[in-house]
Amino acid sequence: MAWDEWEQLKADATTRGSTGMQLTHAPDPIGVGYERLESSKKAWTKAGEDTKGLQSGVGKARGKLEDGQAGLGDTAGCQSTADQKELYGSWKEYLDKVDKRCGELGWIMQSSGIDLAGSDDAVKAELDKLETKYQDTAPVGGQAKGR
Numbered sequence: 588m589a590w591d592e593w594e595q596l597k598a599d600a601t602t603r604g605s606t607g608m609q610l611t612h613a614p615d616p617i618g619v620g621y622e623r624l625e626s627s628k629k630a631w632t633k634a635g636e637d638t639k640g641l642q643s644g645v646g647k648a649r650g651k652l653e654d655g656q657a658g659l660g661d662t663a664g665c666q667s668t669a670d671q672k673e674l675y676g677s678w679k680e681y682l683d684k685v686d687k688r689c690g691e692l693g694w695i696m697q698s699s700g701i702d703l704a705g706s707d708d709a710v711k712a713e714l715d716k717l718e719t720k721y722q723d724t725a726p727v728g729g730q731a732k733g734r
Contacts, residue, residue: 631700639693642686649682688721 656675659668695713 628700632697635693635695635697635700637693638696639690641689641693645682645686645689649679649686652678652682684721688717691717691720 652675656672659672659675661668695710695717698713699710
């Protein structure tokens, strides 16, 4: 979900007012007419660890992709071999970025759990940096490339 969409949902909920939904099943401790959403460091830490844990699966996939390229040899004189090498390079680059992105996103999630007092704006700024840094790579395979 994009950050702007999340902000819009929060704004819409604010204008509608309280519907009496109780998320924490606890009485309103500050008496302002709505229930407080509670979060825990443990939940954020676990989510961050799980996200960072995706790196091992990406690493295995990258290894299998590399093994599949073994013995490709010289690409001179064979267009399909050259195309295969180019496609491999594109996917390896993509998987490298996915690996790093999982690690950085996991860290952001863990940090959010540690500083639950941090502002939405601070977390949004970190996520925006991540989105800018890891824009998807343009597809290589299947493109005409003027041929």
